[in-house]
Amino acid sequence: MTPAPPRLEASFRELAAAVPATIGVAVARSDVADVLSLGRWSSGVAWSTIKVPLAIAALRRDPARAQELVVKAITESDNEASERLWSQLGDPARAALQVQAVVAECGDADTAVESQRIRPPFTAFGQTQWSLDSQARFAAGLPALGDAAIVVDLMRQLTTDQRWGLAAKGIAAKAGWGPGSADDYLVRQFGIVPTESGHLGVALAAQAGAFDAGVAVIDAMADWLVAQLPAIREP
Template sequence: MSTQPNPTLQQSFEELSATVPAIIGLAVAAPGRTDASALGRWSTGVAWSTIKVPLVIAALRRDRSRAKDLAVNAITESDNVAAEVLWSQLGDPADAARQVQTVLREAGDADTVVESRRLRPGFTAFGQTRWPLDRQAWFAAHLPGLAGAVGVTDLMHQLCSDHRWGLAAKGVAAKGGWGPGNAGDYLVRQFGFFPTESGYAGVALAAQTAKFQTGVDVLNRMTDWLVNHFRELTGQ
């Protein structure tokens, strides 16, 4: 689902990569294109809290009255307790995973498999879903058009102050996710969408580094690079 952008952009991103203390990756799904453009060495890994967006949509579809207040906390504060309750409202773990996966499929992500098993003690099952950047960017580009997504995308504009970094710091509707790896590393990722004249451009970015704050700092720099090269990346 991904292609390589032009060599000049690749070179520019490689130069950025060489100046940050992280393994980074970026994907952009532009309107009118059939594949996302991908840059960088990092391309796939666990979703962490970014998966809360399709989870909240699935829960609101299932029972809006029960889910709506929890949805606010799950998105704007990335509240894990609220997200776990929403997950439980979808039925048993296998059924819940299928419903969240349906949301991904409707947005054109034909391959990502939502994790139903609690693979790591102390962490959510759904947060361990492996979500490649190119598929996440594709999802982001199609998210505004999904049934029942309007309220969720509004919440993505209302993240709490602690989470307004990267795309969110630029006023973009976004959702981040972060957590420790198994080898002393730390992953910080985020996705969002930009309105353009011909539709929405979806973007997803990630930094694998030593600690959370370093990852945030790197995503801020990546977002600056993205904004500076947005027209070249999207043709918009």
């Protein structure tokens, strides 16, 4: 883990104190192994962010069958389309291994994709435990994966109702959200931020009281991130 510059850490503490959520952010550089992490929230359920490696795995398996479903799964975050992509990968155990292989190829060797529907009616894959550090590392490695280009391009073409947080700033992004087991709601998003020397993989999360509140916090976090990019890019 890369230690945050003191001014950056202080700025993030101010943000965390001002928003009605428990938040976290992780930033990974494509050319550096360590990840910069800030905030109290560090790991939890992937929700729809896992649809990115799922889409890539399905396109690898059968591009013709998967292509239309991938567009819906990424740009609209359509759950039915995502379930159909999952079923195209075989039985749940085989499907999970194929999605996990994509995650590992992008630099995240720690995340195990969930194969069982442990919390009906939610998808098995959506309940994957995905830490912010690991997700930021995945995002940083994604552009180097040649057959991911179609999916990354779709991450820049989200429908209007999906275009918040990083996506509202024109950044290739995918969000995920869902209720917790207590009286809480998790909203998270990851994206690929271009820089002069390459790109950054960024992962954001807000554990709030409701979806709308979480989205508003992710918006504030995206504003903070863009404003702090010069400090974040310091070696």
